[in-house]
Amino acid sequence: MKDKKWIVLGLVVFFGLLLFPLAWNMLVKAAPAPEVVLTKKAKAAKQCVMPKEYMTSEHMQLLDLWRHSVVRNAKREYVNPEGKKFDMSLSNTCLDCHSNKEQFCDRCHNYASVRPYCWDCHIDNPKGEE
Amino acid sequence: MNKYYMSSLLAVFALAAVAYFGSMGLPWLFGILLPYAAVVVFVLGFARKVMGWARSPVPFRITTTSGQQQSLPWIQQARIDNPSSTVGVIVRMALEVLTFRSLFRNTRMKLHDGGKFSYNLEIFLWVGALAFHYAFLTTLVRHTRFFFEPTPLCIQFLENADSFFRFEIIYDFIQFGLPGIYVSGLVLFAAAVYLFLRRLFVSNVRYISLASDYFPLFLIIGIAFTGILMRYFTKVDITAIKELTMGLITLKALTFQVPEGISALFYIHLFFVSVLLVYFPFSKLMHMGGVFLSPTRNMTGNTRQVRHTNPWNPPVKVHTYEAYEDEYREKMIEAGLPVEKMPEPKVEKPTEEEKKE
Numbered sequence A: 001m002k003d004k005k006w007i008v009l010g011l012v013v014f015f016g017l018l019l020f021p022l023a024w025n026m027l028v029k030a031a032p033a034p035e036v037v038l039t040k041k042a043k044a045a046k047q048c049v050m051p052k053e054y055m056t057s058e059h060m061q062l063l064d065l066w067r068h069s070v071v072r073n074a075k076r077e078y079v080n081p082e083g084k085k086f087d088m089s090l091s092n093t094c095l096d097c098h099s100n101k102e103q104f105c106d107r108c109h110n111y112a113s114v115r116p117y118c119w120d121c122h123i124d125n126p127k128g129e130e
Numbered sequence B: 001m002n003k004y005y006m007s008s009l010l011a012v013f014a015l016a017a018v019a020y021f022g023s024m025g026l027p028w029l030f031g032i033l034l035p036y037a038a039v040v041v042f043v044l045g046f047a048r049k050v051m052g053w054a055r056s057p058v059p060f061r062i063t064t065t066s067g068q069q070q071s072l073p074w075i076q077q078a079r080i081d082n083p084s085s086t087v088g089v090i091v092r093m094a095l096e097v098l099t100f101r102s103l104f105r106n107t108r109m110k111l112h113d114g115g116k117f118s119y120n121l122e123i124f125l126w127v128g129a130l131a132f133h134y135a136f137l138t139t140l141v142r143h144t145r146f147f148f149e150p151t152p153l154c155i156q157f158l159e160n161a162d163s164f165f166r167f168e169i170i171y172d173f174i175q176f177g178l179p180g181i182y183v184s185g186l187v188l189f190a191a192a193v194y195l196f197l198r199r200l201f202v203s204n205v206r207y208i209s210l211a212s213d214y215f216p217l218f219l220i221i222g223i224a225f226t227g228i229l230m231r232y233f234t235k236v237d238i239t240a241i242k243e244l245t246m247g248l249i250t251l252k253a254l255t256f257q258v259p260e261g262i263s264a265l266f267y268i269h270l271f272f273v274s275v276l277l278v279y280f281p282f283s284k285l286m287h288m289g290g291v292f293l294s295p296t297r298n299m300t301g302n303t304r305q306v307r308h309t310n311p312w313n314p315p316v317k318v319h320t321y322e323a324y325e326d327e328y329r330e331k332m333i334e335a336g337l338p339v340e341k342m343p344e345p346k347v348e349k350p351t352e353e354e355k356k357e
């Protein structure tokens, strides 16, 4: 049939689109998974607000709860399961230990392609360090 | 209850259980080997099916002609519904593929009180199908963030557009809202559920629904459901997952080392996708490739302008009546049969003697 060449062309285009990520990653070397850096302060504290597994996957949830609690209920104190107290604050608590936002939050977020809009309002370098 | 959807539902639950328990012992099987195998089966199966279709002969023009064919110059032609040019066919195909025009034409007959009879536009299947397919496409394209590092700018734009609506639900038992809502994922889930409920509750649609209709729906509902669970409810370690997917796409995963910390839910999601890919080329889902090859849509309706001869007709020996008469004319005349062409009466040439006279 004289249509066969068009059908083959269509197939080639479809498979080309499908396998394009594969070809691209053959040509361009992908950056490896990010290494997050802990500050001296964080290292000294040893523990995050919650256990590490929870923080890695659910930290946005925790932030959401904190925000809700502060903004809606005016409760600013958080007690974690170990009984340690935290001031529920994005800039003053999280970024106190994780003051190296570029090497911590951002590395991960760039890798996962998430762009939190929090920093439109919240200050991301409360201590004014470089 | 109906054996067709119950069997499909149980099959999908069984697949989920297989992935859940299997991934505990053999994460490399569900995370690496099966996805690779599924992609290979998909590509080969898809190509085989389409090439099979390409080989099948299409001897006749069987276009559905849903409008006035090209005719006399003063009769207006429906250029798209009954195309006589390649451009018309391309427009017709594009409208079919991109907007599902033939589904839009769906009507339902209704008998009114006074015995009056009418055809009503039945638009919900079209709306549901359109929502389903475009949400699926968007979700799929958005997922390429797992296969590029850095994520391309165009994918980032799509993510931003898709997470345009921000809403949050915070109660003690349900928290929802960070990370931001992707509308397409929720629309995909809702539309797939709608398409299932339609098969379940519209009795004449249920009558023609088989397990091969329910199974892919349940599978896709399962994929969307596990995805939504992963994103909004029991969150997963995206960094570890992206390490795995980047390994898959750069073929580094061939060492069969799986990163730590990937939850079973992700393996269920991935296993469902692998099953879908394997199932695809052997099922009705091949309408994805088939729609482009539907002979009722992709041909020009020009049967009156062009003579289409069947290309593999064997050469037929013909003996026309004219040749036949030429052969037997004399004998026919002798037998007194009528002939179309009388032999020219022999003008008797004057003999030498007559000339002399």
Ligand code: HEM
Pocket (backbone or CB within 6 Å): B136, B139, B140, B142, B143, B146, B182, B184, B185, B186, B188, B223, B224, B225, B226, B227, B228, B230, B231, B232, B236, B238, B241, B245, B266, B269, B270, B273, B276
């Ligand atoms: C048929 C193809 C697929 C469909 C329809 C699908 C569908 C979905 C949906 C609806 C979600 C919910 C969140 C969202 O809308 O993004 C989701 C999330 C997710 N999917 Fe898929 N998926 C597919 C293939 C895959 C593949 C191949 C992978 C990885 C190899 C994958 C990994 C994930 C992950 C990790 C999430 C969680 C995302 C997050 O938390 O932000 N999916 N998927």
